[in-house]
Amino acid sequence: EVQLVESGGGLVQPGGSLRVSCAASGISVSSYYMNWVRQAPGKGLEWVANINPDGSARDYVDSVRGRFTISRDNAKNSMYLQMNSLRGEDTAVYYCAGGPGWKFGLWGRGIFVTVSS
């Protein structure tokens, strides 16, 4: 079965750090652009970051630039999001998504990240 599976979410205090992972199975994502998209409770979708297939180019939404770092390990068929200096407004379900070219054709089921004291 082709799937993306996120892991590493949970509760973290404001100002804290967390790393979430996305592991692909049933398909190699080494040639895909990969993305993180988040959805705050009861809200819409917000693109967070993406990374090109070889990891040489990364892009971020302004609200996380300088605090979050996206990375990937193609040998492990995985992608990561290191989140530092977390704020309450970062509370959301974080989805990994990707596909050939710019297609967001493959999505994980999401992982909750809650920033609260």
Added chain:
Amino acid sequence: DIVMTQSPDSLAVSLGERATINCKSSQSVLSSSDNKNYLAWFQQKPGQPPKLLIFWASSRESGVPDRFRCSGSGTDFTLTISSVQAEDVAVYYCQQYHSSPITFGQGTRLELK
């Protein structure tokens, strides 16, 4: 940033009726280099991740029923569900991937009347 504005925010239609959702971008998402509209549509059902329906503004993703169609170019797009089925109840989002940051519309909730 390109702002994506969907209308309406919600709509209710009867089974078998047509549903129309509009998406307007604050700047053109048509690329002059390849003449493609960098516009996608997603469907999200409660408790599920989004599902890609349409990319390049008019190409249906594999497995998506042909009752889902998108028209438009440049800044104005329309997603039409020709004959709404019960399984189409969801929130629909448009997305532009023409310029960074990638942005989504606020979503349109489709319900059954």
